[in-house]
Amino acid sequence: MNRLLILYIVFMLIFSFKAKSDIIIINGKTFPLTSESPLNKYPLVKTIKEKLVSYRTTSYDDPCDSYNAEWTVVNNELYLINIYSCNDTKFQHKTDLTPLFNDGSVTVKNGMVKAVWFKGDIWAAQGKPIYTYTYMSPVYAAETRVVVLNGKVTGVKEFVYPFVKDAVYNEDSNARTKFINDHINWLIIPNLKSGAKRINIVFQPGKLGKPENISLFKPSDDKILNDEAIRVIGLMPWNAYYSHGQIIKQPILMSVLFSEDRRPK
Structure with a gap:
């Protein structure tokens, strides 16, 4: 099996989860988290989840996992200030945190x-989502990374990701078809009256707005068609999307169709 296809399957399995989006308040502005909830790192989080059993969602399509947490940064310190149900209006009020954290390891104050308990990175989204992959949380044009060490915020950095404005082909299938057809060198394509030929190509988004790691997934027995399909896909502007400072390198499967109906007359 094609190596990139295997990576694609693994990628989809890893990210086929229901998204849970906490929120964080920084300098008076509220942002959704694009990273795992810091609450999940709390040593007794299982006990808290058991106490919040009434918050659990029953809707299969609800993208939330039982509840969301609300955080704030005050004087360069990270605080949990609320836990609320993400799908039940009965539990949208402010939660009393005291009975949830009564083990003595932390203190509920005001x-x-x-x-x-938390050390690591928190990633917060900026602006509205620019794209959503199947089975994944939305991706954004910018994120903020908040570095936390045992509750103290030790660093904040903004990431603004590159975006190719003319790369409309990620979402517009008609534009993709037209681009491919317009860029095929039909002068080298042999007569296809015996039947259309479809070449399946797999690639990954590249940082410079062009496909990378292009390979044949379902090749033809005609080398000319295979080579031309790879060349044309390599010309197509294609936006890469980013998450947590890194390019999302998911494989993309695309077809190039050669037929006499598509040959310019």
């Missing part, structure tokens, strides 16, 4: 819990 309705807030300092996240002393």
Whole structure:
């Protein structure tokens, strides 16, 4: 099996989960988290989940996992300030955190819990989503990384990702078909009256707005068609999307159809 296709299957299995989006307040502005909830790193989070069993969602299509947490940064420290149900309006009010954190390892003060257990990166989305992959959380044009060490914020960095404005082909199948047909060198394509030939190509988005790692997934027995399909796909502007500072290198499967009906008359 094609190596990129195997990677694609693994990619889809890894990311085929229901998204859980906490929110974080930084300098008075609220952002959705694009990373795992810091609450999941709390040593007794299982106990908290058991106490929040009434928050659990029953809707298969609900993208939330039972509840969401709300965080804030105050004086360069990370605090949990609320936990609320993500799908049940009965539990949208502010939650009393005291009975949830009564093990003595943390202190609830003024309705807030300092996240002393958490060390790592929190990623917060900026603006509206620009794209959503199947089975995945939305991706954004910019994110903020908040570095936390035992509840203390040690660094904040903004990431603004490159975006190719003329790369409309990610979402517009008609535009893709027209681009491919317009860029085929039909002068070298042999007569196809015996039947159309479809070449399946697999590639990955590249940082410079062009496909990378292009290979044949379902080749033809005609080398001229195979080579031309690879060449044309390599010309197509194609936006790469980013998450947590890294390009999302998911494989893309695309077809190039050669037929006399498509040959310019």
